[in-house]
Amino acid sequence: MEWTRREVFGAVGIAVGTCMLSSCMRQETKTTQGKTGPDVAPWPYHELDPQTTAERAYLYHYEGHCMYGVFKSIIWQLAERYGEPYRSFPCGMMTYGAGGVASWGSLCGALNGAAAVIGLFASRKEQQASLVNQVFLWYEQTELPVHVPAQPKLDMEMPASVAHSVLCHPSVGAWSKASRYPVAGKEHMERCARLTADTARQTVIVLNEGLSVRVARPMLADEQVSQCNACHGRDSERRDALAGMTCGSCHSSLSDKHPDVSIKPRKPL
């Protein structure tokens, strides 16, 4: 049996067609022959513009909230520019981080999205931790939001606040106290959209520096963290606590039984 050129190209076309959208096969699967693990090379990062990323994250927040906003603002620019493997990432899954995961108020979704992006592009544990630290410490210590969208969904004078925490619940609480706006209202949503933009911008700044130029941006944790960890942390004698979060954000007062009352963590709000 012989086929005409048209039939051949038709057959090839069907075969290619079924695979077309993934023709630039996902790098990870290629390089590992079906293996996936922490030992696998991370996806390649390409430098992005921080301001463009912030503007996108703001808009994506109104599509799928904070974690989704930060994550998609970065991945989707790479998808548009380079196609696969970025294009096939199921970004929709990242909606789970909204409100500190399904409104539980735990880790801020914008930071969860930032850390997920960092996890995708930086494989070594030390590098991941260094990049995460730079975004998390910035978030804890900076008066936010600062982003002013090109076309605001809600045109308002936006009050800012310092979270002193990486958790959604105290972060939103601090802003609500500073702004006197209630939680779960349209002003709160606009605040989180702008905060998502700020976090996406900061993540790209850190990735551009850390993965492209290999320059670390030094940031220090609140001094009370090292003070508490001196007795409780992994390198102390007691070794009964594991945390990098600002202690006083939750431990605003300690028992009178604490051996040294002078080093009680202060409430930072």
Next chain:
Amino acid sequence: MEWTRREVFGAVGIAVGTCMLSSCMRQETKTTQGKTGPDVAPWPYHELDPQTTAERAYLYHYEGHCMYGVFKSIIWQLAERYGEPYRSFPCGMMTYGAGGVASWGSLCGALNGAAAVIGLFASRKEQQASLVNQVFLWYEQTELPVHVPAQPKLDMEMPASVAHSVLCHPSVGAWSKASRYPVAGKEHMERCARLTADTARQTVIVLNEGLSVRVARPMLADEQVSQCNACHGRDSERRDALAGMTCGSCHSSLSDKHPDVSIKPRKPL
């Protein structure tokens, strides 16, 4: 020009070959023609065996820690059984959740992995929240770990504790206090590996019920959550707090200025 049958099949073979590993094209990309968002259909879930999942998660924890352990234990079974799109998911990124994200002590990585899996398989916000609630409330209220591995990496009598929190820092702290083992030691690592197994098992139980059989498993938050939210939550008059976490885990004491001292949240530990 005409091609022989062998040449045709050869050409088709090459075309298929370049795409072979992704021949079952990623459902999301297919259905949305390159779009990705919260409106996109989630990936299909297929019922898994909870005990097999737990055993895998235990082993994967020693490969990439808690978030990675839960996430990969589920995705990788589906990858082995069904291939794409599961096989191409870059599971290595999930190492970021270790120790409450890069040892920050925020959201427990096992729960972050569980919520990420739920985000991948359940798209509707209400369904995501319902499934997350069932895993998070179980984690807050259950004495863990209970999993006994078939081949323990560290053969020991494992003390259990109730976290009363979804955060890594108080969860590890409660276990360290109950067990008298220090943090960051080999016993702590073994505890978290078994906790990862427990969380993966619970996630699969919840997914099997919620996505396969459509039966909800009712669980109630600690009563102090509704008590606090009655005055502070999104439906209250003050509307100055947003959280589902057990309040007393952080707020172990409140100011004397609190209007009703009788409803101070208690420290649950």
